[in-house]
Amino acid sequence: MARAVTNRHKTIATIAAWAVALVIFFPILYTIITSFKSEQEAIQGFSLIPSGTLESYAEVQSQYNYFKPFMNSVILALGSTLLALVVAIPAAWSMAFSPTKRTKDVLMWMLSTKMMPAVAVLFPIYLIFRNLGLLDSRIGMTVMLMLINLPIVIWMLYTYFREIPGEILEAARMDGATLWGEILYVLTPMAVPGIASTMLLNIILAWNEAFWTIRLTTTNAAPLTAFISSFSSPQGLFWAKLSAASTLAIAPILIMGWFSQKQLVRGLTFGAVK
């Protein structure tokens, strides 16, 4: 009896969850489907079965070589993430294990730096970048993205590090571990999941940053956000082409997200799980 109930319960839950999930995923799914249609097909009303033509992809590729912005997206997302971790890990570590009265305030202040509307500082930043010769350079963009996401990174790491029990450190110190030894052999292994998910989240945020990456780049450092902005409203029928370009722009990060979702989830909790 109990068994039957569970099975029925499970069936209902499965159907409901699949239905909701498909609704949520639908815009992405439909975009991918449309990208395999011809332009004429794309506007002929609702259809989930494309003819499978690759002409939209060919057209997109002939207008804008996908490889370059793709590489730039990879470089900027990975570079800014690694840079952010290098800066943030020590800071978060010290805040978590030697908190002062002001630690909370500093953290909150860091988060509040994210609240300045980007466009309000565009002109100052543009001038600064111009003077430093950083316009359209990967280094400039990497630093920029690092700074944008740094508050979130520090905060995530901080909440994660705080979960690590202090007694373990005490024990390690008793054993005569040096500070670096402490970090290297005791903390790091415990912190890896947190660092991994911080890294993943930051890669996603950097990949999808669409204000500065469009405004401060032209060709050399232009990532996929710039790529998509050259397809956003061309003349004539463009539904299939837009779908193909959109699919190309989101596919890499989507696939990465799918494969790493377990790691991502583990640390995405901001210490909220307790």
Place this chain on the structure above:
Amino acid sequence: MNLRTLVLGLCSASAFAFAAHAETITIATVNNGDMIRMQKLTEDFTKKNPDIQLNWVTLEENVLRERVTTDIATKGGQYDVMTIGTYEVPIWAKQNWLLPLENLGDDYDQKDIIPAIAGGLTVDGKLYAAPFYGESSFVMYRKDLMEKAGLKMPDAPTWTFIKEAADKMTDKANGVNGVCLRGKAGWGENMAFLTAMSNSFGARWFDEQWNPQFDQPEWKNTLQFYVDLMKADGPDGASSNGFNENLALFQQGKCGMWIDATVAASFVSDPKNSTVADKVGYALAPDNGLGKRGNWLWAWSLGIPAGTQKAAAAEKFVAWATGKGYLDLVASKEGWANVPPGTRSSLYANPEYEKAAPFAKMTLDSINSADPTKPTVKPVPYVGVQFVAIPEFQGLGTTVGQLFSAALAGQMSVDDALKQAQDAAKAAMTEGGYIQ
């Protein structure tokens, strides 16, 4: 900490950037069909100029305008050639932001450029940007539907006729809207259309002392006519339709008439993308018998920012892209119908073009009937047919465009929209120091 590495990195990066840029010119373009075609024909240029490499930045129109304006205003130096319109050229030239084009070469034949177009790009007798394609606006209509409605489109229709025809052609049950017009807010979207339309209604943006004129009956007539026409015979969601949306509608046979850019003619008559390609007729933009027609004048043009280090190479490119040879190149590769229109008189004298582009004569007539220096019935202190060539116009035009778009969507009455437009214009003019 690693500040030093950072600085070192920066230095080497800029050094590298400099070396790599040696003879590469960066061109900012808009993502429309003609520009994308040019991008694909780049090889012809690089073959002739092996020492010059081309870097393309193709952007959607609004982003492009934002990017090039920011860059030129801050002297960022990111671009060597910029695609700009007739709106920017007079303003930027006055700021000395653009280099006058004086070395386009002996075979360039500057006199061949259509005078109305060249006029909009010339400041103090110097050409500051070379037109890549020029356009006016006209009426595109479905001959079959017109026939069905028992009407005949004159070459130069009046607004009254347009209204009558639209009423008769509208057949919502079969998805046919009598007329499709721009409704999406923006100074280059609905305001381009409405400003040009208002000219034919005798309206103007400002009087000679820069006092806004939205409280005058001419504007009320314009907007009321537009809103009534669109409510009765326009497509659903007209207030978010711009050029692209209307083009798609027309190509799908959902519009009886469409008043928009002359360049649209080559899209709606292209059987590959248009279901109504063989049924399209053309006529001049409507008027009200006041001596001005409701058509605009625009040219996407190539300008060279004053800050560039590669002016010579940039000018070579501009001469190539806007020269006669480019028209021949496109014609030989993709046929005369795909040649960028509206820039050179010689193109319209070419019988082959005439044959490939049935809309050629109407396009030229439309361009010639627009006069940016005398756009309105009553005198005005500004140049520009569908815009006012002052820096404040982008913002003001878009604000007013939003209000008119709201009137079209029925969220605001015509009177409220005009009143708020008047207030906004007055505020902008006061702030800009035009009026006290």
Place this chain on the structure above:
Amino acid sequence: MATKQTRTLARFMAAPSVLLLLIWMAVPLAVTLWFSFQQYNPLNPIRDRFVGFANYALFFNNPAFSTAILNTLIIVAAVLAITIIGGILLALLLDQPMWGQGFVRILVISPFFVMPPVAALVWKNMIMHPGYGVFADIARFFGAQPIDWFAQYPLFSIIIIVAWQWLPFATLILLTSLQSLDGEQKEAAEMDGAGFLARFWYLTLPHLSRAITVVVLIQTIFLLSVYAEILVTTNGGPGYASTNLPFLVYQKALLEYKIGQASAGGIIAVILANIVAFFAMRAVGKNLDK
């Protein structure tokens, strides 16, 4: 014992990021503040000069200003409400035993990976377009008149798009929190005969409170600066119906090139954000200290 040394070292280690952020925040803020007192229009530099608080006055007197503030708050509040309520329901559903749970979770989190301009473009052209969108197809299937979303319900349409992007984030955090709820506690409550609603209200919800505050905090930061979605879809209109504060600042800066006014708007936005953050963070701060 090692406290003093550790503490000094700790400060030293926190220093780079604090310093970087200090520069990152102070320099642009200072420049913005300075510009906010200038008339600065790069397109019309002749009239550039110091104007005191005139830019603030102009920004306040902008007819779109009050609408923009209201719209900013509506977007934040509505998206928070949708994502938290929807997120809790979805988390409860996904927490049930089912077939293909991993795959369902992948589908649900996917919108989070989509960059905002793409999300806006897809919703605008593929889903909500009155002519070719899926919603229009559905409406026509039922013989109804397709809705022109962006003209008739501009703010609501934007809220839908933004909520769609953030729902996965909320769901994930809430789900993780839910899964950490002690099974024994749940069973005990069940034994006591507590119904589903009672269990949810007295056991689950308090357990989720911390996760909820985290969602509120993180999302608020991003929601206060929503702008790409508006730019791509409604352009702030019709009228000012979907103009929020960042978009208004954008219009001042990149359409009108009134950098002074845009800077004043930026400062106002920072102040607004801090007011919102003050309340949000008070709540969160308390919850995080638990």
